[in-house]
Amino acid sequence: MERTGEPAAPIARGKFHNYILSIPKPHPQLTNQKTTPGILPTAKQSWKDLFNFKQRILVTNPTTNHTSTEWGKPVPLRNPISLLAQLSAKDWLFFIVGFCAWTADAFDFHALSIQQVKLAKYYNTSKTNISTAITLTLLLRSLGAAMFGLAGDKWGRKWPMVFNMVILGVLQIATIYSATFPQFLGVRALFGLFMGGVYGNAIAMALENSPVDARGLMSGILQQGYSFGYVCAACANLGVGGGDESWKTVFWIGAGVSIGVGVVRCFFPDSQQFLDAKKEGKKKGSATAGAFWRETKVMLGQEWKMCIYCIILMTWFNYYSHTSQDSYTTFMLTQKELGNSSASRASIIMKTGACVGGTIIGYFSQWFGRRRTIICAALISMALIPAWILPEGERNLSASGFFMQFFVQGAWGVIPIHLNELSPPAFRSSFPGITYQLGNMISSPSAQIVNAISESHFVKSRSGKRAEAYGPTMGIATAIIALGIAATTALGPEMRGREFEKTKPAGMNISEGGNGSSADDVEFGSISDKAQVGQCEDGGRTIDEKK
Numbered sequence: 183m184e185r186t187g188e189p190a191a192p193i194a195r196g197k198f199h200n201y202i203l204s205i206p207k208p209h210p211q212l213t214n215q216k217t218t219p220g221i222l223p224t225a226k227q228s229w230k231d232l233f234n235f236k237q238r239i240l241v242t243n244p245t246t247n248h249t250s251t252e253w254g255k256p257v258p259l260r261n262p263i264s265l266l267a268q269l270s271a272k273d274w275l276f277f278i279v280g281f282c283a284w285t286a287d288a289f290d291f292h293a294l295s296i297q298q299v300k301l302a303k304y305y306n307t308s309k310t311n312i313s314t315a316i317t318l319t320l321l322l323r324s325l326g327a328a329m330f331g332l333a334g335d336k337w338g339r340k341w342p343m344v345f346n347m348v349i350l351g352v353l354q355i356a357t358i359y360s361a362t363f364p365q366f367l368g369v370r371a372l373f374g375l376f377m378g379g380v381y382g383n384a385i386a387m388a389l390e391n392s393p394v395d396a397r398g399l400m401s402g403i404l405q406q407g408y409s410f411g412y413v414c415a416a417c418a419n420l421g422v423g424g425g426d427e428s429w430k431t432v433f434w435i436g437a438g439v440s441i442g443v444g445v446v447r448c449f450f451p452d453s454q455q456f457l458d459a460k461k462e463g464k465k466k467g468s469a470t471a472g473a474f475w476r477e478t479k480v481m482l483g484q485e486w487k488m489c490i491y492c493i494i495l496m497t498w499f500n501y502y503s504h505t506s507q508d509s510y511t512t513f514m515l516t517q518k519e520l521g522n523s524s525a526s527r528a529s530i531i532m533k534t535g536a537c538v539g540g541t542i543i544g545y546f547s548q549w550f551g552r553r554r555t556i557i558c559a560a561l562i563s564m565a566l567i568p569a570w571i572l573p574e575g576e577r578n579l580s581a582s583g584f585f586m587q588f589f590v591q592g593a594w595g596v597i598p599i600h601l602n603e604l605s606p607p608a609f610r611s612s613f614p615g616i617t618y619q620l621g622n623m624i625s626s627p628s629a630q631i632v633n634a635i636s637e638s639h640f641v642k643s644r645s646g647k648r649a650e651a652y653g654p655t656m657g658i659a660t661a662i663i664a665l666g667i668a669a670t671t672a673l674g675p676e677m678r679g680r681e682f683e684k685t686k687p688a689g690m691n692i693s694e695g696g697n698g699s700s701a702d703d704v705e706f707g708s709i710s711d712k713a714q715v716g717q718c719e720d721g722g723r724t725i726d727e728k729k
Contacts, residue, residue, distance in 0.1 A: 221487065225673040232554060232672055257395060259549040265396040273391045275450060277400065280388025281407045282443050283347060287380040288411025290354055290436045291319065294370070295508045295629065296412075296419055296529060297429040299515055304426050305363045309512060310637055313629040315370040316508065320500075320626030322371055323378030327619035330379025331612030332478070338452035339387040346379045347444030354437035358430045378622075382615020385598045390610060395548065401599030402544015409536035409591050412507070414439075416529040424522035481606045489617060491674055492604060496621025498667045499597060502560075504628040505659045506590050507532075509636070513571075513652035514579060519643055524576040532583030539588030540595030552600045553676050557668045559593035564664035571653035574644050593667065603677040632656060 236253035269277065294301070298312045305312070326346075333342040353373040360366040385404060392400045418435050422428040482489070510532065514525040539559075547555035563586060570586040573579055598614070605613035636652040643649040 224675065228553075228673055228675060232557075235551075237551075237678070256549055256551070259546070260395055262399055262545060265393070265399050268393040268396050269391075269400075276391060277388045277404070279443070279447055279450075280384040281404055283343060283380055283384040283447070284404065284407035285411040285414065286347065286436070286440045286443050287350070287377055287384075288408040289415045289439055290350055290373070290411075291377065292412045292415040293354070293418075293429075293432045293436045294319075296416055296511045296526075297432065298509075298512055298633075300424070300426055300429045301366075304429065305366065307363055308637070310630060310633040311363070313508075313633045315367055316504075316629045317626045318367060318371040319374035319377060320504075320622045320628075322374035322623075324616065324619035324623040326375040326378025327382055327615035328612065329375075331382040331615035334383040334386060335609055335612050339383045340447060340452050342379065343383045343387070344444045344447050346376055346383070347440050347447065349376045350380075351437040351439075351441035351444070354433050354440065358433050378619045379615070381618055382612055385602065385614055386610045389599060389602055397599045397603075398548030398596070399541070399545040401597075401602075402541040402547075402595035405544065405595045405598050406537040406540040406591065408503075408594075409533045409540060409587070412533040413530050413537065416511075416526050416533065420523060420526035420530070477608065481609060485606055485613075488604060488675070489613075492601065492613075492617035493620045493624075495667075495670050495674065496597075496601075496618050497624045498621075498663060498670055499594065500618075500622045500625035501628050501663045502590060502660070502667060503594060504625060505632060505656060505663060506563075506586065508629040509632045509652055509656065510583070512633075513636075513656065517641065517643055517649040517652050518574060518579060519645060519647075519649075520576060520579075528576050528580040528583060531580040532587050535584030536587035536591035539590075539592035542595075543589075543592030544595030544599070547596045547599075548678075551676065552596050552603075552678055553671050553674065556593045556596050556600075556671045559589045559596075560664040560667040560671075563589035563593070564661050567657045567661055571657045600676070604675065632659065 234253070235256070237256055294312075295316060298309050301312045302309045330342045330346055350373070353369060353376060356369045357366065357373070360369050384407075388404050389397065389400060415432065415436070418432045419428075422431045511525050511529050514520045514528055515522070518525075520528065543555055543559055550558075566582070566586050566589065570582045573582050597618075601614040601617065602610055632652070632655050636650045636655045639651040639655070640648045641651045641654065
């Protein structure tokens with residue numbers, strides 16, 4: 183970040199927390215300094231900052247200790263190859279396993295969503311009833327995120343992820359042997375509980391050692407593990423054909439992938455950053471269950487507004503992805519009258535666009551800003567809706583689907599690092615996972631709503647037959663959701679470039695002699711002896727003592 187010397191208005195925030203320019207020793211009075219508090223001042227400033235390409239930073243004079251706010255110039259985009267080269271072999275290992283875990287998670291989920299027609303025939307029920315399984319899965323993911331996310335913050339990412347992935351594989355096998363529809367629903371509900379634990383631990387493990395300049399690019403690549411999982415599931419569906427029982431083969435493949443990722447994760451330790459920080463915390467005698475829960479309580483007291491904001495944001499985003507993709511294969515099979523092979527090929531091309539878009543747009547966010555990037559991608563996707571649902575034929579639908587998902591998942595490509603930067607540093611496994619999955623829980627009826635409305639309204643297909651109105655339903659819903667994402671993001675905070683690599687694990691940041699009853703008992707900074715410049719824009723945290 184390059185300082186310009188140009189003064190800027192103070193950040194609208196109730197308390198100062200993160201980032202100060204180098205000072206010779208800690209100054210505790212700074213952490214209690216206040217500006218105009220409240221949600222509205224933060225939202226107003228966030229909106230204004232959207233139109234200023236510079237970033238707001240705080241600077242402290244080392245002589246007078248006077249703190250002021252200045253504008254800084256964003257770091258220019260770097261060659262992506264040089265960014266990838268910054269990661270060590272060990273960093274790449276952690277990233278790849280996190281990517282594979284997220285891919286396996288997505289494969290297991292989409293093994294159901296893209297085979298709703300087959301499953302409806304197999305269980306002799308409606309597609310709306312089959313989508314109840316999707317709703318149950320999404321409802322219970324938030325509970326799994328809390329369980330495995332807190333376990334990851336307390337004990338590390340390794341064993342919670344191993345257990346999580348192996349049980350996911352077992353539940354995929356249990357789905358295959360579900361003889362009745364109620365059994366099928368019960369297994370998928372339990373599947374959702376364990377599926378929820380993957381996201382938080384996967385992105386924390388994959389991104390916590392990523393260099394600051396490479397975060398946008400790595401976030402974009404990581405998020406596309408979800409799209410890649412969809413592509414793999416669609417390829418498997420294409421390979422097994424359209425038989426009523428062919429869905430079982432796809433579930434067998436998903437089970438093998440999930441268990442395989444869990445087994446591979448057994449063979450290397452937690453990240454060195456986590457192990458060193460945990461060792462440092464144990465030296466101070468604070469690595470206890472009581473300290474962990476006290477720190478969690480303090481964090482929630484400090485960050486409840488941020489929690490609510492992130493849940494709202496992720497609710498919009500989960501409606502965005504599930505509304506635009508879960509029933510798209512069904513839309514092509516019914517309203518567009520494509521065969522199973524043609525619909526599968528179009529789905530694969532569509533999600534290839536998602537993989538490309540998420541990577542490119544996530545990388546672009548490192549320079550253009552997280553919020554600006556999300557807003558632009560969402561609005562462009564809204565403009566593409568007519569071209570997405572009106573064409574006929576496999577080729578046209580493949581092309582329009584490619585560009586639609588390029589921007590839908592392009593906006594999503596910013597989310598892993600955006601959530602990590604908004605998270606309290608010691609809770610980077612649980613906070614993103616829980617807020618993401620609570621958003622998933624609220625948006626869980628999305629596929630069911632789309633199916634129910636589509637099956638009760640009809641349009642004429644190209645052949646003149648009456649067809650269920652999946653196209654208009656998805657188009658209208660996606661437009662509303664895209665506007666919601668743009669508005670919520672425009673009024674929210676951003677902490678691009680936030681430093682969290684040296685933070686101790688949760689439960690080890692309680693100050694000696696503290697009882698966990700106030701914010702002053704928790705050190706939410708790094709364990710470095712030096713304070714330094716940090717960029718904190720758009721209503722985000724600003725000052726934190728680095729003790």
